[in-house]
Amino acid sequence: MTMSNEKILSLDAARSGRASPGTTSRAAFGGAEARGPIIDQEGREIPRESLGASLDPRFQGVRFDFGHSSANPFGNLTREQRLARLDALAKLLDIAFILPGTNIRYGIDGLINLIPVVGDIITTALSLWLVREARSLGAPWHVTARMLGNVAIQGVVGTVPIAGDAFDVLFRANMRNVRLLRRWIERQSL
DSSP states (O other), X not given: XXXXXHHHHHXXXXXXXXXXXXXXXXXXXXXXXXXXXXXXXXSOEEOHHHHGGGOOGXXXXXXXXXXXXXXXXXXXXOHHHHHHHHHHHHHHHHSSEXXXXXXXXXXXXXXXXXXXXXXXXXXXXXXXXXXXXHHHTTOOHHHHHHHHHHHHHHHHHHTSTXXXXXXXXXXXXXXXXXXXXXXXXXXXXX
């Protein structure tokens, strides 16, 4: 059973004693007006004029600050911590498990790729996220181009049934990409 927003607000108001049952009231958000510029995800300032009617006066006091709270667990990681996170993700995707009776390692990437088409899309998206993170760490274009090449090779060859899945397990594009990134970072520190 679903309830409309009006019913939910009236029940909330009735419980708190603000209104009698059956009447609707809306809680207004109090507080000071928001200060400072409005910033998009890329760090660019958004002019208030371009927001127009979306600046509802009821929500002027509401502000989410994910960068300085516990809501964003990756907000204040150092470069080495971010690299360790990428390394752990690459290991999970490429070499997390051992095929019983052999010395062949495979990861979640190999398991997801068993799903036709959708699995290839998901694993390519995860690999591209690793490349994006490398770029945000400051990797230059030639390093990210090689990383994208590894992802492209794995993505294209991985679409071939059975042989592509075996290639994905043995090629390990994510491990190669993290190795490329780590080598570049080590050269920067010299």
